[in-house]
Amino acid sequence: MTIRHHLSDQLLMAYAAGDLPEAFNLVTATHVSLCDECRARLAAFEAVGGAVLQEADSVEMSDASLAACLDRIEQMPQATHRAPMRRAGCFPAPLAGYIGGGPESVKWRNLGAGVKQAILRTGRDASARLLYIPAGQAVPDHGHRGLELTLVLQGAFRDDADRFGPGDIEIADEAVEHTPVAEAGPACICLAATDAPLRFNALIPRLAQPFLRI
Amino acid sequence: MQADKVETDWAALVLRVRDHQDKAAFAALFRHFAPRVKAFLMKSGADAGLAEECAQDVMATLWQKAHLFDPTRASVATWVFTIARNRRIDALRKARRPEPEDLPWGPEPEPDQAEVFEAQQETDKLGQALAQLPDKQRALIERAFYGDLSHSEIATETGLPLGTIKSRIRLALDRLRQQMS
Numbered sequence: 001m002t003i004r005h006h007l008s009d010q011l012l013m014a015y016a017a018g019d020l021p022e023a024f025n026l027v028t029a030t031h032v033s034l035c036d037e038c039r040a041r042l043a044a045f046e047a048v049g050g051a052v053l054q055e056a057d058s059v060e061m062s063d064a065s066l067a068a069c070l071d072r073i074e075q076m077p078q079a080t081h082r083a084p085m086r087r088a089g090c091f092p093a094p095l096a097g098y099i100g101g102g103p104e105s106v107k108w109r110n111l112g113a114g115v116k117q118a119i120l121r122t123g124r125d126a127s128a129r130l131l132y133i134p135a136g137q138a139v140p141d142h143g144h145r146g147l148e149l150t151l152v153l154q155g156a157f158r159d160d161a162d163r164f165g166p167g168d169i170e171i172a173d174e175a176v177e178h179t180p181v182a183e184a185g186p187a188c189i190c191l192a193a194t195d196a197p198l199r200f201n202a203l204i205p206r207l208a209q210p211f212l213r214i
Numbered sequence: 215m216q217a218d219k220v221e222t223d224w225a226a227l228v229l230r231v232r233d234h235q236d237k238a239a240f241a242a243l244f245r246h247f248a249p250r251v252k253a254f255l256m257k258s259g260a261d262a263g264l265a266e267e268c269a270q271d272v273m274a275t276l277w278q279k280a281h282l283f284d285p286t287r288a289s290v291a292t293w294v295f296t297i298a299r300n301r302r303i304d305a306l307r308k309a310r311r312p313e314p315e316d317l318p319w320g321p322e323p324e325p326d327q328a329e330v331f332e333a334q335q336e337t338d339k340l341g342q343a344l345a346q347l348p349d350k351q352r353a354l355i356e357r358a359f360y361g362d363l364s365h366s367e368i369a370t371e372t373g374l375p376l377g378t379i380k381s382r383i384r385l386a387l388d389r390l391r392q393q394m395s
Contacts, residue, residue, distance in 0.1 A: 013372070014365035015311075017358045018299045022309040024365065033315035036391070040383035042314075043288065044376040049299065050292025051340035051374075052359045058249030059256060061266060066244050069270045070237065073277050084316055094312035123309045147366070 005168035007031055007038045009045075011149075016045035023128035023193035026094060026120070027149045027169070030191055033092035034167040090154040090166070095191060099130075103154070103189060106130055113137055114187075126195040133157065133182040139190070146196025148172045155188030157181060222246070225285035225330050228293075232280035243290070244273050251298045257360040258302050268305050272297050284321035286329035287383065289337035295359075302361060319390045336379050343374050 007015075007028060014020045015028040032039050085093045089102030098120050099105050108116035114134040122128050131150075133139055139150070139157050149171055156165040159180040164170050170180075182188035222242070230239035248269045255265035275297050276283075283293055303311055344352055351373055358368050 009370045009372075010365060010368050013358060013370075014363075014368050017363075017368075018303050018308060018311060018361050019358060019363055019368065020309065020311075020365050022311070025309060025311045029312040029314045036384065036387040039314065040380045040387060041376075043383040044379040046296055047288065047292045047337055047340055047379050048344075048355065048372065048374060048376070049295035049359045050289055050337045051344050052356050053247075053250055053254055053295040053298065054291040054337060055341045055344055056250050056257070056356075057253045059253040059262070059265070061248050061252060061269065065248065065266065065270060066241055069244060069248075069273050070240070072270060072274050076274065076278060087315065093315040097312065125309070 001034065001167045002165075003035050003037070003167040005162075005164055005170060006035065007041075007169060008171055009041070011171070012038065012042050013045045013048070016042055016049055021126035021195060022123040023120070023126035024147075024149060024195070026098065026122065026128055027151050027191055027193045029094040030092050030153075031151050031167070031169050033087075033094060090189065095153075106132075108132060111140060115140060122193075126193055128191065128193040131188075131190045131192055133188040133190070135182050135184045135187065137182050139180045139182065139188070145174060146194055148192065148194040148196075150190050150192045153189045153191060155186045156183040157188050157190070158183055223334075224290035225283075225325075225334065228276070228280055228283050228285070228290055229325075231277055232283070240273075240277060243276065247276075247290075247294050248273050251294065254295075254298055254360065255302055255305075257356075258362070259306060259360075260302070264305060268298075268301050272301050275301070282321070284319075284325070286322070286325045286333060287386070289334045291337050292333075299359075299361075306361070308361065317387075317390060318394070319386075332382065336382075340374060340376075340379075347373055 011020070011024065011028055015025060020028065032042055085097040087093050088096040089104070091099060091102045096102060106118045108118050110116055115137055116132040117140070118130045120128040120130070131139065149169060150164070151169045152164050152166050154166060156163055157180040158164065159178045163183070164180070224243065224246070227239040227243050230236040231243070251272050252265045252269040255268050256262060260268065272294065276294060300311070302308070344355065347355070354369055355372055357363050
């Protein structure tokens with residue numbers, strides 16, 4: 001997999017620091033699972049966290065705290081080795097964990113013209129959903145408010161300027177207004193997250209928006 | 215700067231906890247890191263009682279997960295930071311934060327000492343670079359890591375030398391991929 005479109009420093013640092021809404025955390029963790037370049041950049045930002053901790057002031061612990069901590073360790077159950085969630089098809093482990101499996105386990109809802117989506121359960125400050133776009137169909141609602149991340153898991157989409165294939169992430173804000181289309185070949189499956197309600201440019205989807213919870 | 219920062223081999227202490235359940239090694243780690251974790255959590259908005267409680271949890275997790283620590287990938291400070299961050303997210307009911315897929319590159323029983331030293335040196339150098347930043351810029355980075363900024367408020371230019379760390383981890387990942395294929 002040759003990934004050409006990566007996470008921004010801003011997103012990686014926010015993820016390292018624990019500053020992102022859940023939906024963006026999910027997209028970031030999913031991309032990093034596919035992308036060694038971003039995994040290495042993330043490690044560098046986590047090292048900044050280490051340096052912040054190392055340089056931080058300290059606040060004295062109470063006298064009995066070490067003994068209390070050792071007591072706590074004595075009483076802890078043996079670390080249980082939970083089997084980590086595995087990759088399922090084109091879904092890396094963090095996403096597979098949300099779905100409980102791969103693409104075949106998704107409960108899709110039709111949006112028309114073969115396009116399907118599934119909204120994932122995340123915190124309310126941003127929303128995440130999976131999109132399924134047959135070859136030649138437009139990726140829905142690509143005018144943006146706020147920030148929208150779109151991560152390709154299978155297939156590809158392209159607009160006038162660029163192509164996004166498996167593992168690529170599109171980071172779009174207010175400035176972006178375009179109509180990407182799924183490439184010929186297998187249907188394009190994307191994980192998308194946004195921190196604003198999406199705005200539709202076509203009449204029908206606009207009417208449908210309240211019912212689709214997006 | 216305190217002498218113990220550069221002279222104590224924190225990674226060796228974690229390995230003694232891992233291999234021998236060494237309470238003296240743990241006590242040294244506790245005395246150094248617990249007060250910093252407590253301060254970190256208080257800056258994140260926890261009161262002193264909650265921060266003390268969570269700092270104990272973080273140190274207990276260090277004991278329990280010592281077998282997962284890979285000193286060639288990250289310094290002890292960086293590892294403790296990630297545990298403290300996760301504890302903060304739980305304690306202060308922040309957004310759920312899924313982790314990337316684990317890689318099958320678990321820690322070596324006998325880590326390469328040069329690599330361990332390098333990871334520690336990187337954190338020390340970063341700490342020095344952080345201390346030398348203009349106050350405003352440093353404060354912004356600290357606030358990001360205390361969980362006090364939203365992603366849109368985070369400055370993309372940190373002014374910190376992150377390239378060497380990224381390159382080193384990237385090389386290690388390339389090596390791992392070669393071994394796997």
